Amino acid sequence: DAKTTQPPSMDCAEGRAANLPCNHSTISGNEYVYWYRQIHSQGPQYIIHGLKNNETNEMASLIITEDRKSSTLILPHATLRDTAVYYCIADGGSNYKLTFGKGTLLTVNP
Amino acid sequence: DTAVSQTPKYLVTQMGNDKSIKCEQNLGHDTMYWYKQDSKKFLKIMFSYNNKELIINETVPNRFSPKSPDKAHLNLHINSLELGDSAVYFCASSQVWQPPYGYTFGSGTRLTVV
Numbered sequence: 679d680a681k682t683t684q685p686p687s688m689d690c691a692e693g694r695a696a697n698l699p700c701n702h703s704t705i706s707g708n709e710y711v712y713w714y715r716q717i718h719s720q721g722p723q724y725i726i727h728g729l730k731n732n733e734t735n736e737m738a739s740l741i742i743t744e745d746r747k748s749s750t751l752i753l754p755h756a757t758l759r760d761t762a763v764y765y766c767i768a769d770g771g772s773n774y775k776l777t778f779g780k781g782t783l784l785t786v787n788p
Numbered sequence: 789d790t791a792v793s794q795t796p797k798y799l800v801t802q803m804g805n806d807k808s809i810k811c812e813q814n815l816g817h818d819t820m821y822w823y824k825q826d827s828k829k830f831l832k833i834m835f836s837y838n839n840k841e842l843i844i845n846e847t848v849p850n851r852f853s854p855k856s857p858d859k860a861h862l863n864l865h866i867n868s869l870e871l872g873d874s875a876v877y878f879c880a881s882s883q884v885w886q887p888p889y890g891y892t893f894g895s896g897t898r899l900t901v902v
Contacts, residue, residue: 774838776882
């Protein structure tokens, strides 16, 4: 699986958009970009995934650069409950494991 | 209906004891996993099972023995518990070879060895 690089921490004001970057410059053509988050003491939660195109669901938007070397997860209106560690993972689905890095601790402030 | 359920949620036990954690998924997925998250919060894969067959064993001590009686269940038995086994253990499931390969995690079992 491609290695990903994320900032260790970020802050965001409540109600503002949170933009979480991820670098995956060695991603291969069949690897998806996944975003998960882990709210304190809970199991990781799937947020969104994409291959080439930008994606949006009820939780977030995912913007993938044209060369696929980086992506940005956007939480359009962050709330206090969005405070969590966010993991960006590049995975092709065939390794029988999802490898987590250290992620980005997003703190949403009132 | 919880998609991936683990029991118990908390487990406190003495060193040297043997304990089991159970996991069940009702998503029809063909692959199940055990992850360990230690005090440093790093999530590490321990085992993965595909259709009841062990696929990955990430250099886990053989005191840890997973068992998958069927595709929907993956249990973890731990013998001779040590202080270093204290961690949160997460079960997960996914459907391999079928995009989008998303994983669903359970809520975790917090194991404390005293």
